[in-house]
Amino acid sequence: MAEKSVILSAEEEARLLKPIDEYVGKIQSQIDALRWDGSDKVNSLKNQIAVAKEDKNLSKEQQNQIIADCKKELEKAKAVEDANKQKIASLIADAEGYLAKHYKTEYYDIVAKSCEAEKSAENSNYEKLKAEIQAEEKKAISKLSNSDDIKAEKYTYKNKLFDAQMTHESRLQEIKDRKHDAYMHKYHLIDLLRMSKYTFAQKQAQKWENYKYTFNMTQYLYRNGLYIVIILIFIALCIITPVVKNAQLLTVTNILNILQQASPRMFLALGVAGLILLTGTDLSVGRMVGMGMVTATIIMHNGINTGSVFGHIFDFSSMAPVQKALLALAVCIILTTAFAMVAGFFMAKFKMHPFISTMANMLIIFGLVTYATKGVSFGAIDSAIPNMFIPQIGRFPTIILWAVAAIIIVWFIWNKTIFGKNLYAVGGNPEAAAVSGISVFKVTMGAFILAGILYGCGSWLECNRMIGSGSAAYGQGWDMDAIAACVVGGVSFTGGIGKISGVVTGVLIFTFLTYSLTILGIDTNLQFIFEGIIILAAVTLDCLKYVQKK
Numbered sequence: 001m002a003e004k005s006v007i008l009s010a011e012e013e014a015r016l017l018k019p020i021d022e023y024v025g026k027i028q029s030q031i032d033a034l035r036w037d038g039s040d041k042v043n044s045l046k047n048q049i050a051v052a053k054e055d056k057n058l059s060k061e062q063q064n065q066i067i068a069d070c071k072k073e074l075e076k077a078k079a080v081e082d083a084n085k086q087k088i089a090s091l092i093a094d095a096e097g098y099l100a101k102h103y104k105t106e107y108y109d110i111v112a113k114s115c116e117a118e119k120s121a122e123n124s125n126y127e128k129l130k131a132e133i134q135a136e137e138k139k140a141i142s143k144l145s146n147s148d149d150i151k152a153e154k155y156t157y158k159n160k161l162f163d164a165q166m167t168h169e170s171r172l173q174e175i176k177d178r179k180h181d182a183y184m185h186k187y188h189l190i191d192l193l194r195m196s197k198y199t200f201a202q203k204q205a206q207k208w209e210n211y212k213y214t215f216n217m218t219q220y221l222y223r224n225g226l227y228i229v230i231i232l233i234f235i236a237l238c239i240i241t242p243v244v245k246n247a248q249l250l251t252v253t254n255i256l257n258i259l260q261q262a263s264p265r266m267f268l269a270l271g272v273a274g275l276i277l278l279t280g281t282d283l284s285v286g287r288m289v290g291m292g293m294v295t296a297t298i299i300m301h302n303g304i305n306t307g308s309v310f311g312h313i314f315d316f317s318s319m320a321p322v323q324k325a326l327l328a329l330a331v332c333i334i335l336t337t338a339f340a341m342v343a344g345f346f347m348a349k350f351k352m353h354p355f356i357s358t359m360a361n362m363l364i365i366f367g368l369v370t371y372a373t374k375g376v377s378f379g380a381i382d383s384a385i386p387n388m389f390i391p392q393i394g395r396f397p398t399i400i401l402w403a404v405a406a407i408i409i410v411w412f413i414w415n416k417t418i419f420g421k422n423l424y425a426v427g428g429n430p431e432a433a434a435v436s437g438i439s440v441f442k443v444t445m446g447a448f449i450l451a452g453i454l455y456g457c458g459s460w461l462e463c464n465r466m467i468g469s470g471s472a473a474y475g476q477g478w479d480m481d482a483i484a485a486c487v488v489g490g491v492s493f494t495g496g497i498g499k500i501s502g503v504v505t506g507v508l509i510f511t512f513l514t515y516s517l518t519i520l521g522i523d524t525n526l527q528f529i530f531e532g533i534i535i536l537a538a539v540t541l542d543c544l545k546y547v548q549k550k
Contacts, residue, residue: 006117008110016107017185020099024189027095031193034088038081039195045074092193103186111182115175122175126168133160180213222544226488226537230509237516249516256397262511263403264465266504267458268482269489270410271451273503276486277427278447279495280347280354284362285455285482288339289475291369292332292459297470299328300381300463307376321384325464332460337452339365344448348441362479369472381468390464402461406454411500419446428496484531485510488538509534 008016052058052066137157144150187206190198198206221228241249248254268289272282298305304315316324343357390399414420425433426443434440463470489506491498510531517527 006114007121008114013111013114013182016110020103020107021189023098023102024095024193027091028189028192031088031091034084034091035081038077038084041077042074042081045070045077049074095193096190099186099189108182108186112179115179115182119172119175122168122171126164129164129168130161133157133164176213180209183209222541223490226534226541227505229537230488230513230534234512234516237520241516241520244520247519249519252395254515254519256395256400258508258511258515259400259403260397260465261515262507263397263399264458264462265478265481265485265511266403266507267406267454267461268478269485269503269507270406270500271454271458272479272482273486273489273491273498273500274410274414274423274447274450275354276483276491276493277423277496277498278444279427279493280447281358281483281493282340282343282451283355283358283479284339284343284365285479286475286477287362287365287369287472287479288336288452288455289459289462289478290470290472291339291365292336292456293463293466293470293474294369294373294378294472295332295335295470296328296460296463297378297381297468299331300324300385301378301468302380302382305378307373307378309372321382321388324382325385325389328463329457329460333453333456336456336459337449340448340452340455341445344445347448348444366472373472375472377469377471379468381463383467386464386467390461399461399465402457406457407500407504410450410454413450414500419443423447424496426496480531481510484535484538487535493539 049067049070052063052070055063058066134157137153137160140153141150144153184206187198187202190202238249241247268285272285275282298307298309298314299316300321301314301316303317305313307313316327319327339361343354343361346352346357347354390397390402392398414423422433422438422443423446425436425438426440430440433443459475462475485506486498486503487493487506488509489498489502489504491502491506513530513534514527517530
């Protein structure tokens with residue numbers, strides 16, 4: 001009975017709210033009156049000017065006359081607005097002060113308590129109803145002997161339980177909605193007072209309330225379950241490493257080393273991410289890196305090359321270090337972009353699956369580079385070049401800044417350009433995109449061109465980081481790392497879903513995992529097992545989300 005007395009009826013709730021609405025309403029009426037010849041008129045006149053400028057039925061003279069008249073009135077309205085500004089601010093402060101003092105204690109807390117009591121009563125009633133249905137089912141079955149009748153009765157029992165559950169969940173949602181509406185009504189009043197110009201604190205309070213209101217544990221685990229597990233693995237590694245190796249894992253030096261190793265890989269993952277966004281992939285990334293490393297090492301080599309390409313020995317020793325570095329970067333980008341465009345063309349023109357076109361690319365590149373160079377390594381590059389382009393400032397490796405620049409540029413392309421919007425559209429539904437006038441061919445080719453440019457930059461950067469040692473075998477397995485980073489970062493193979501922040505997170509996760517397992521002395525082959533399990537889990541969660549949407 002005590003619980004029932006706490007539960008408010010709709011009339012009782014309205015009675016609690018009435019004095020608050022009346023007090024704020026009176027202030028709102030005063031504010032509206034002050035705004036009538038001020039802010040409201042300013043907005044109205046600005047709209048009239050905008051309409052007059054766009055009205056093609058008016059002559060130039062008529063437009064100028066209307067705009068001139070409106071501007072005269074606008075000056076007067078702005079003067080009234082300025083004159084009333086202080087008084088309106090005072091009235092808003094009065095209303096907000098009243099709400100701060102009375103709304104929570106005299107209305108919201110009482111409604112929230114009522115909702116909790118109602119929720120508890122609903123849960124109790126639901127449990128009783130389930131017990132009653134179960135008892136009825138047992139009683140009914142005890143009277144039956146025919147197996148078909150028993151089966152039919154069990155089916156009826158399941159339907160009754162399902163109906164009861166649906167009614168129960170609907171009722172709980174109603175209670176949740178009522179509590180949420182009671183909280184948000186305060187901001188509805190503030191919205192009218194402030195003309196939607198909330199303070200920072202008010203915006204954050206509404207965001208937090210909306211987050212709690214829409215929070216779903218199942219969906220949260222689908223989205224973040226893998227990250228939670230990975231974080232727990234990292235915590236375990238941070239605990240185990242000092243015990244096993246007598247060394248701390250989370251040190252500034254280790255973090256900088258991880259970021260340094262991740263920087264060239266970031267370029268590759270960003271390139272692949274754009275292709276996965278189109279429901280594609282790229283198996284040739286590792287071989288692109290090998291080709292780029294060989295090319296960059298040959299051009300930036302310290303002195304005459306010891307190895308040959310198709311029997312010819314190149315000598316770029318007469319060029320200045322900066323010239324060699326820029327030439328190497330340009331050639332790397334041209335080569336990787338050309339091969340990426342070939343794979344992209346077959347996908348865009350002939351609808352060939354990118355798995356096939358990029359696998360063919362992978363074989364062609366590896367065979368071509370290995371045959372041309374006889375598989376030899378070309379040694380070290382001019383040490384002056386890394387010192388110029390990725391110098392170490394104190395303990396900070398500036399190669400990280402290259403990765404940051406790439407992240408910003410690709411983020412801008414994805415989110416702030418027409419190409420980026422088309423990329424998401426084609427990835428989400430290519431048929432609908434084509435019908436709306438988007439060239440699927442151009443978008444696909446654009447994604448592969450962007451990927452090729454990023455591969456070229458990434459391989460050149462890796463050559464600088466490793467100070468050369470370019471060979472055709474370098475980069476083996478990097479394609480899997482790049483794809484895995486994207487998948488773990490939430491770029492969906494179903495297309496049209498993914499964020500740059502997710503790609504960055506994925507690259508850092510895999511680099512940190514590899515680095516920490518290496519410090520622990522875990523065999524490289526076992527590290528592949530860890531990566532494989534993480535990829536499998538990530539794709540499984542992605543598929544579950546897709547199935548739920550379907």
